[in-house]
Amino acid sequence: MKRRHSIPLRIGKIVVGGDAPIVVQSMTKTDTRDVSATVNQIRQLEDCGCEIVRLAVPDIQAAESIAAIKKSVSVPLVADIHFDYRLALLALQAGVDGLRLNPGNIKEREQIARVAKLAKERGVPIRIGVNAGSLPADFQPDAPLVQRMVNLAMEQVRLLESMDFNLIKVSLKAFDVPSTIQAYQMIASEMSYPLHVGITEAGLPRSGAIRSAVGIGILLHQGIGDTIRVSLSAHPCEEVFVAYEILKSLGLRQRGPTLVSCPSCGRAEVDVITVAEEVNKRLKKISKPIKVAVMGCIVNGPGEAKDADVGIACGKGRGAIFKKGKVIGTVGEDALVAALLKEVEALIGDE
Numbered sequence: 001m002k003r004r005h006s007i008p009l010r011i012g013k014i015v016v017g018g019d020a021p022i023v024v025q026s027m028t029k030t031d032t033r034d035v036s037a038t039v040n041q042i043r044q045l046e047d048c049g050c051e052i053v054r055l056a057v058p059d060i061q062a063a064e065s066i067a068a069i070k071k072s073v074s075v076p077l078v079a080d081i082h083f084d085y086r087l088a089l090l091a092l093q094a095g096v097d098g099l100r101l102n103p104g105n106i107k108e109r110e111q112i113a114r115v116a117k118l119a120k121e122r123g124v125p126i127r128i129g130v131n132a133g134s135l136p137a138d139f140q141p142d143a144p145l146v147q148r149m150v151n152l153a154m155e156q157v158r159l160l161e162s163m164d165f166n167l168i169k170v171s172l173k174a175f176d177v178p179s180t181i182q183a184y185q186m187i188a189s190e191m192s193y194p195l196h197v198g199i200t201e202a203g204l205p206r207s208g209a210i211r212s213a214v215g216i217g218i219l220l221h222q223g224i225g226d227t228i229r230v231s232l233s234a235h236p237c238e239e240v241f242v243a244y245e246i247l248k249s250l251g252l253r254q255r256g257p258t259l260v261s262c263p264s265c266g267r268a269e270v271d272v273i274t275v276a277e278e279v280n281k282r283l284k285k286i287s288k289p290i291k292v293a294v295m296g297c298i299v300n301g302p303g304e305a306k307d308a309d310v311g312i313a314c315g316k317g318r319g320a321i322f323k324k325g326k327v328i329g330t331v332g333e334d335a336l337v338a339a340l341l342k343e344v345e346a347l348i349g350d351e
Helices: 035-047 060-071 085-093 109-122 145-162 177-188 205-221 236-249 272-283 333-350
Strands: 009-011 014-016 023-027 052-056 077-081 098-101 126-131 168-173 227-229 257-261 290-295 310-314 318-323 326-332
Touching (some): 035 236, 060 077, 060 085, 077 085, 109 126, 145 177, 168 177, 177 205, 257 272, 272 290, 272 333, 290 333
Parallel strands (some): 077 098
Antiparallel strands (some): 310 318
16 A cells, blocks of 8 residues: 655654654543543553553643653653643643644634744644534534535644644544545645544444544555544553554554454364453563464364464364464363463564
8 A cells, every 4th residue: 555645743752754654642531630640541551552642631730730741751742732722832831742732622823823833942743633523613614524624624734834833733533434534535635744543432442443443444545644543432552452453454563463363163162262362361461563373173274374473273172283374283272372372472582
């Protein structure tokens, strides 16, 4: 797939756009004013591979907390600002690495100009974050939703450019997947700034992961997107996990294990589902890329998962351990998971 050309920019230590890898983001779900809780969650996000973390900044205390939070974490922080431009100024003064402004609720040119001026002085990018649910009621009310989203974003792009500010990133999110896809497709050809892609308010983990995978996956496959966030009603590390699974499924990023497992059927003589769930649980703490297979058929299993680094193919009361499609030994059913994990650890240790 050919990736859309975008102008690279830097958010803290992370490059977004250009030839840089697609960046995984998430957002804390703690009260930003609670520095300890917020730092703890950011560290959890860092551990699970999150590369940029956004913080809600609803008031002055939250904005002023950013300075203390930054001292305890290394991942770049983005302040999420709504309604009050002064919170953006305070966040910049506190050392935030990026801003997200919603053009639906910060409208005054003079206010935006003050934010842009300080952001430029500090080299801090601004994301124009358009959400379908917060478009100004008086902005082109008779136009189709997608066109309104794109037009509002482009209006804000031109506004910032008129202020000699070009450290710009754009997002156009909706819950509706087709609308989101169409909006990104439209704006992708109108400007070259990096695009932050996501399906907003996607829902609980099961349905939200599917909705996000469809929307984000289609756009990434079309070469659209420089950074992504999966929005789930769940712990933010779950968002990061799903984001990496989307990227891995398209061959765009590799982080952590990829588990290949058969769905099981009436031919299976071992509880494949239970074995696969246990293997998946044991693999969660591994960050290095490795492909692991759990197959239910000892005849076809190794061939069906021939690209796996290591795997098991279950048979009646026992199973075959294989590497790169070749059987290297057999073990009893009770020892299948332990034997597989031993081979996984050996492969990781050899790297």
